[in-house]
Structure formats: C-alpha cells, structure tokens
Amino acid sequence: MSVTEFDPPDRFVAGTVGPPGQRTFFLQASSGRRLSSVSLEKQQVMVLADRINDLLDSYAGGAGGDHAAADVVDNAPLDTPIEDEFRVNTLSLGWDEDREVVVIEAIDRDPDEVVLEEDEAASGLLPEEPRLIRVVLSPARARAFARRCQAVVAAGRPPCPFCGGPLEVEGHICPRANGYRR
Numbered sequence: 001m002s003v004t005e006f007d008p009p010d011r012f013v014a015g016t017v018g019p020p021g022q023r024t025f026f027l028q029a030s031s032g033r034r035l036s037s038v039s040l041e042k043q044q045v046m047v048l049a050d051r052i053n054d055l056l057d058s059y060a061g062g063a064g065g066d067h068a069a070a071d072v073v074d075n076a077p078l079d080t081p082i083e084d085e086f087r088v089n090t091l092s093l094g095w096d097e098d099r100e101v102v103v104i105e106a107i108d109r110d111p112d113e114v115v116l117e118e119d120e121a122a123s124g125l126l127p128e129e130p131r132l133i134r135v136v137l138s139p140a141r142a143r144a145f146a147r148r149c150q151a152v153v154a155a156g157r158p159p160c161p162f163c164g165g166p167l168e169v170e171g172h173i174c175p176r177a178n179g180y181r182r
Helices: 041-057 066-072 116-121 139-154
Strands: 002-006 011-017 022-032 036-041 091-095 103-105 131-137
Touching: 002 022, 002 103, 002 116, 011 091, 011 139, 022 041, 022 066, 022 131, 036 066, 041 091, 041 103
Parallel strands: 002 131
Antiparallel strands: 011 022, 022 036, 091 103, 103 131
8 A cells, every 4th residue: 555644734625616516526635745645525525524623522532622723724725836746545544543643544435446548457467555644643633623624615606495405606406495596
C-alpha cells in the first residue's frame, strides 16, 4: 500500500471548489513544499466532523475544547493547484492514546480489492496499489478542523424544511408535499 503521512502537517483543511449544488469537496494536507489533495463526498465530510467531535469529547478533555481550537483556526482557501490524487472510498479515524493525538486516514479503496488498469491487464503487470493518506493532529487542531468541515458543509444550499433535501433557487419538487414545488 502506498502511504503518504503528515505527522504533523503544516496545514490540514477541508474545502470546496464550485458553486453550491455543483461543489467538489476536498481534504488537503501540506507539509513544507509537499501538498496532497483528495476528493470526497459531502456526506463523508459531515460524518468525519461529527466523529472527530465525538472522539474529542470522549478522549481529549480540555486539550480538544473549543477554546483550544480558537488558537489554531484556519479559514484560508485551499492551496493551489487543487488536483485530487484520488477519490476517497474509506475514511478511518483513531485516537493514539500514547501520543494523545487524532489519526485520520483517507484510503482510495479496500486494500484487499484487486484493480487492474486496462494497460496493466493487457501487459500482465501487477495491479495498482491502494493509496492512503495519514494525517496526525493535536486535539486542538482536530477540533478546529472539525469546525471548518461543518462550516464548509453548511455553506451550500439550504435544506428544505419539510424533506431535508437541498433547495434550489427556483425551489424543488418536495416528496413530502406530494410532488408540489416549494
């Protein structure tokens, strides 16, 4: 498995490219001149933020509180160039008790899954290795990251008050209103 590790990163943020309704979500880690960007789904960003907050509430104590995160807030846009190395299939989250840090892993696919590129299949070469990006964050930086994730997700289209689906400027056909526009 190809592993890219940021322990600790200079910067780790979530961000988007594109207008609401057509946004692509990214996680971006950097250390020195090294920059890694991966794309993922909006739901993955939401769940990651929720789970980080839950993990910090359970294990980090005051080191992962909102007051500690206020000192490390990063509201700057994504660094350029924004080119995803891969699309995230699986996110993993853990707490390293010895170091008291949060460990986040983004994986492009199941390590046991065998994928042959067309050219590799024709030439008989080995399959492409799964790729993984591992980021290690202090509790304060993890809390600030989770807050940014929540803000990035909330900056999109507002939800319909009836069905929860995204509202377009012209409204949407709401299933809870028997197909009438709202």
